[in-house]
Amino acid sequence: xxxxxxxxxxxxxxxxxxxxxxxxxxxxxxxxxxxxxxxxxxxxxxxxxxxxxxxxxxxxxxxxxxxxxxxxxxxxxxxxxxxxxxxxxxxxxxxxxxxxxxxxxxxxxxxxxxxxxxxxxxxxxxxxxxxxxxxxxxxxxxxxxxxxxxxxxxxxxxxxxxxxxxxxxxxxxxxxxxxxxxxxxxxxxxxxxxxxxxxxxxxxxxxxxxxxxxxxxxxxxxxxxxxxxxxxxxxxxxxxxxxxxxxxxxxxxxxxxxxxxxxxxxxxxxxxxxxxxxxxxxxxxxxxxxxxxxxxxxxxxxxxxxxxxxxxxxxxxxxxxxxxxxxxxxxxxxxxxxxxxxxxxxxxxxxxxxxxxxxxxxxxxxxxxxxxxxxxxxxxxxxxxxxxxxxxxxxxxxxxxxxxxxxxxxxxxxxxxxxxxxxxxxxxxxxxxxxxxxxxxxxxxxxxxxxxxxxxxxxxxxxxxxxxxxxxxxxxxxxxxxxxxxxxxxxxxxxxxxxxxxxxxxxxxxxxxxxxxxxxxxxxxxxxxxxxxxxxxxxxxxxxxxxxxxxxxxxxxx
Ligand SMILES: CC/C=C\C/C=C\C/C=C\C/C=C\C/C=C\C/C=C\CCC(=O)SCCNC(=O)CCNC(=O)[C@H](O)C(C)(C)COP(=O)(O)OP(=O)(O)OC[C@H]1O[C@@H](n2cnc3c(N)ncnc32)[C@H](O)[C@@H]1OP(=O)(O)O
Ligand SMILES: Cc1cc2nc3c(=O)[nH]c(=O)nc-3n(C[C@H](O)[C@H](O)[C@H](O)COP(=O)(O)OP(=O)(O)OC[C@H]3O[C@@H](n4cnc5c(N)ncnc54)[C@H](O)[C@@H]3O)c2cc1C
Numbered sequence: 001x002x003x004x005x006x007x008x009x010x011x012x013x014x015x016x017x018x019x020x021x022x023x024x025x026x027x028x029x030x031x032x033x034x035x036x037x038x039x040x041x042x043x044x045x046x047x048x049x050x051x052x053x054x055x056x057x058x059x060x061x062x063x064x065x066x067x068x069x070x071x072x073x074x075x076x077x078x079x080x081x082x083x084x085x086x087x088x089x090x091x092x093x094x095x096x097x098x099x100x101x102x103x104x105x106x107x108x109x110x111x112x113x114x115x116x117x118x119x120x121x122x123x124x125x126x127x128x129x130x131x132x133x134x135x136x137x138x139x140x141x142x143x144x145x146x147x148x149x150x151x152x153x154x155x156x157x158x159x160x161x162x163x164x165x166x167x168x169x170x171x172x173x174x175x176x177x178x179x180x181x182x183x184x185x186x187x188x189x190x191x192x193x194x195x196x197x198x199x200x201x202x203x204x205x206x207x208x209x210x211x212x213x214x215x216x217x218x219x220x221x222x223x224x225x226x227x228x229x230x231x232x233x234x235x236x237x238x239x240x241x242x243x244x245x246x247x248x249x250x251x252x253x254x255x256x257x258x259x260x261x262x263x264x265x266x267x268x269x270x271x272x273x274x275x276x277x278x279x280x281x282x283x284x285x286x287x288x289x290x291x292x293x294x295x296x297x298x299x300x301x302x303x304x305x306x307x308x309x310x311x312x313x314x315x316x317x318x319x320x321x322x323x324x325x326x327x328x329x330x331x332x333x334x335x336x337x338x339x340x341x342x343x344x345x346x347x348x349x350x351x352x353x354x355x356x357x358x359x360x361x362x363x364x365x366x367x368x369x370x371x372x373x374x375x376x377x378x379x380x381x382x383x384x385x386x387x388x389x390x391x392x393x394x395x396x397x398x399x400x401x402x403x404x405x406x407x408x409x410x411x412x413x414x415x416x417x418x419x420x421x422x423x424x425x426x427x428x429x430x431x432x433x434x435x436x437x438x439x440x441x442x443x444x445x446x447x448x449x450x451x452x453x454x455x456x457x458x459x460x461x462x463x464x465x466x467x468x469x470x471x472x473x474x475x476x477x478x479x480x481x482x483x484x485x486x487x488x489x490x491x492x493x494x495x496x497x498x499x500x501x502x503x504x505x506x507x508x509x510x511x512x513x514x515x516x517x518x519x520x521x522x523x524x525x526x527x528x529x530x531x532x533x534x535x536x537x538x539x540x541x542x543x544x545x546x547x548x549x550x551x552x553x554x555x556x557x558x
Contacts, residue, residue, distance in 0.1 A: 001315050001514065002140035006039060008084035011190075013040030016094040016183040019262060020110050020159035029112060033092075038118070041085040042183060043146055044096040044108075048077025051332045053096070053108050053181075058148065060097035060111055060158075064169045067155045069111060071097060071148040079128075080146035082326075087131030087144030091116035094159070094183070095146075102169050110159040110180050115146070126151035137318025162265075176270040178277070182262075185273075187327045188280035189258040192251030195291040197506075198320035200244040202313050204503040205518030206237055206298035206306070211500060212517075212524045213303070227301075228499065234492040236301045240294035241495075241502055242435075242458035245451065247287050249438035250431050254280055275357050278340035281333035282427035288323035289330060295320055302517055305524075310531045312515040331420060335412075338394070338419035341426060345395040359430065363388050372463075372480055372487075376436055379459040382476065383432055386469040387425040394418035425466065432459055450498050457491040460484050 017030050017040075032038050049055045057078030060069040073079055080086065086093060092114050099109040115127050123129045128147040135143065158165055162174035174180070210228035218225050227233050254276070261272045299306040299313040306313055324330045344360040347353065353364035362384040370378040370385075397418055401411035412419075439455045442448040463470070464484050470476040495502070510520055516527045537543070 001312075001319055003084070003138040003319065004140060005085050005089040005142055006036070007141060008041045008086075009033070009036070009039050009090070011187060012042035012183050013085075013090075013092075013094055015186050016042055016110060016159070017112070019182040019186070019265075020094075020161050020180060021112070022160045025112075025156070025160060038092045039085070039090050040092040040094060040112075041083045041090040041144075042096075043080040043083040043086055043093040043113075045080065045082040046077060047079045047081040047145070050082070051329050056096060056098055056108055058095070058097040060095075060099045060109065062099070062101040062155065062165055062169055063152075064102075064167075066152070067167050068152045069099075069155060069158065071095065071111070071113065071151045071153065073128075073147040073149070078147075080144075081132060082143050083146070084138075084141045084143050086115075086129065086146055087142035089142055090144075091118060091121060093146070096180070099158070099165075101165055101171050104171075106171060107177075108180060109163065110183075111153060112157045112159065113151075113153055124151075136322070137315065138322060175265070175268055176273050178273065179265065179270065181277075182265075184327055185261075185277060185280055186258055188284045188333075189254040189276070190251065191280075191284045191323060191327065192247045192254060192287045194251070195287045195320060195323055196244045196247035196251060198316055199240060199247065199291045199294045200503070200506045201508055201513060202295040202298040202316050203237060203241055203244060204506060204508050205311060205313055205513060205515045206301045207241070207499050207503045208519070208522065209302050209305070209311075209517040209524060210237070212522045227303075228496065231489065231492060233301055234496060234499075235488075236297050238457060238492055238495050238499065239461040240297065241499070242454040242461070243290055243294060244506075245454055246431050246435040246458055247291070250283060250287070250434045252438075253434050254283060274340065275359065278337045279359065279430065281328065282337035282423050283430065284323070284327060285330040285333045285337075286424055286427040286431070288320070292317065292321040292324060305517055305528065308516075308528075310516040310528055312513060312518070315514075334420040334423040335416060337423040337426065338416075341391045341422055342395045342398060342419070345392060346399075360426075362429075363391055369475065372483055376455060376459055379463060380429075380433060380436065382463055382470060383425075383429040383459075383466075385475050386466050387422070387429045389473060389475075390418070390425050390469060391422040394422045425469065428462060428466070432462060450495075450502065453491055453494050453498070454502070456487065457495060460488040460491065464488060 014033050017026060017033060021029060033040060046056055046058065048057065057074055058080065059072050059074065061072070062069055080095070083093065092112060095111050095113045096108050097111060099106045114124065115129055116123050126149045129144060131142045131144055155165060155167065162179045164172040207228065210233055211226050213227045214224040215227055216224060218229060257272065257276050261276055264272055295313060295317045299311065299317065302311055302313065305311055341360065344356055344363050347355055348364045356364060367381050367385050370381045372378050394415055398411050398415035401414055402408060406414070435455055435458060439448065439451045442451055464481065467476070467481055516531050517524055519527060
């Protein structure tokens with residue numbers, strides 16, 4: 001859970017080579033990387049810039065006389081900063097640098113760069129590299145810094161699958177300007193399943209513990225109840241169980257789309273890039289945020305023991321919450337999706353609704369009302385309505401500001417909170433839709449029934465959570481919202497008997513969970529005592545600090 005120093009080798013270094021190096025280059029590098037004869041990382045973010053990639057400062061200047069690129073770190077803010085595995089483990093990196101050829105700045109490009117000697121592992125001349133120090137979590141990963149002092153690499157170390165620099169300095173452009181960002185899009189497409197997995201771990205611990213923990217009464221005179229029988233506890237945990245499933249289903253779809261994109265790009269078809277970029281930008285933001293919230297609720301649902309490291313939930317939280325920042329800061333990514341939504345609105349206004357992609361076609365279709373009692377399809381129409389309403393409102397605000405003479409960037413900034421709201425609603429619609437479709441495809445009728453209960457819980461929870469939007473224009477009445485509330489409580493109670501099976505079905509072993517509270521055998525109390533006794537402070541009855549500090553203080557006459 002604390003991370004692995006070679007994680008980025010698998011998660012980004014190899015995928016960057018697969019997607020961006022030419023077949024010829026990969027004959028040289030890929031097998032070596034796969035066999036781990038060389039260890040790599042993905043070095044893009046700098047001390048001064050992470051989000052705004054156009055302002056990366058590391059330069060790769062082509063020297064036509066030697067057919068080499070000269071990598072250079074012009075100032076302190078240009079140091080690479082953060083890359084996982086860079087500090088101590090990697091001897092190679094995919095480095096993203098601003099490419100300059102014949103004095104022309106050609107923007108960020110990826111280069112394979114050797115950092116350390118393959119035998120001694122010592123850093124090479126011209127390279128400054130090290131670890132950036134402890135972090136909130138992930139402390140088994142050596143996130144690092146890296147500087148170049150006019151460091152030379154061969155021309156052929158520019159990753160040349162999609163763009164090239166010929167020996168004479170002729171630049172051959174890629175088929176899409178952002179094709180070099182594919183390693184990021186890949187991680188974003190995997191993040192929904194990855195984060196769903198973190199959420200699932202925390203929930204497994206909290207749900208199991210909630211059936212061991214007895215406290216208080218529901219009906220007086222009986223045995224104290226398992227805390228999982230409280231409606232508030234169910235409300236804290238069960239909607240997140242539904243989300244963990246929903247995120248996993250959504251993630252399967254984005255992973256499939258990324259694989260499709262890779263194949264299509266190789267045939268020169270880049271049409272999926274904008275759609276997938278928008279989709280994964282929104283999804284990674286919503287999923288990481290809701291996962292962090294869900295894990296924190298799971299911790300609180302374990303009361304005092306949840307705060308102990310014996311629960312292990314704090315570690316899961318620390319790792320998961322990193323996802324809100326890495327691979328694109330969440331607000332920044334929501335605004336990327338918003339660009340796509342605003343463009344879609346502009347297309348509709350221009351009478352070009354027919355050109356809209358399938359995920360945004362609903363923006364052009366107005367619905368007057370829904371009959372929620374007819375089932376999940378009607379909830380989908382309600383989600384579409386709130387997303388459409390907010391997307392149009394935010395877009396109109398932006399377009400009005402533009403029309404009033406504001407500069408584009410200023411108008412955008414003044415509309416940005418509303419735009420991020422639209423992006424979240426659009427993404428939550430997508431999550432609900434993929435959840436619905438995935439449940440419909442389940443063949444086993446008993447499994448389908450339980451997952452359908454979770455789906456119902458999800459759509460009622462979500463609609464209630466976005467109720468202000470639906471009430472704003474009178475789309476939903478307050479009596480409809482009462483119905484949604486009743487349904488929510490109905491499904492909390494209905495799911496209760498299956499709650500433990502739902503988390504057990506994720507099949508985390510005790511070794512994976514590392515949680516005293518979440519043990520499979522439920523022997524929580526004996527093991528909490530054993531865990532406490534094993535604390536380093538309990539190695540001796542009297543600590544050296546007693547002689548050193550306590551006694552002088554207690555014996556002092558002052
Ligand atoms: C197999 C497992 C895989 C994953 C693991 C999953 C879960 C994790 C679980 C465990 C992890 C275990 C260990 C690892 C631990 C942690 C670390 C993992 C990874 C972290 C690595 C990193 O963080 S790498 C650095 C990431 N950095 C960023 O994400 C930077 C964010 N910024 C950007 O992406 C861009 O700068 C930008 C998109 C914000 C803006 O780009 P730019 O300025 O160049 O563009 P413009 O704004 O001008 O936009 C111009 C048009 O281009 C479009 N665009 C932008 N990007 C793309 C893209 N990628 N594809 C397609 N189109 C793109 C943009 O939309 C604009 O289009 P218009 O039509 O509107 O003009
Ligand atoms: C655990 C972890 C692992 C990482 N691993 C890697 C790695 O392997 N390789 C690598 O290269 N990098 C890595 N990073 C770096 C990471 O990708 C960046 O930190 C991330 O992309 C955010 O960029 P930033 O730090 O520049 O944030 P900033 O952009 O400085 O964000 C600060 C604030 O400014 C806001 N902001 C910035 N721009 C805008 C805008 N245009 N509009 C509105 N608000 C804005 C943000 O929303 C945020 O609130 C890692 C980071 C972490 C935490």
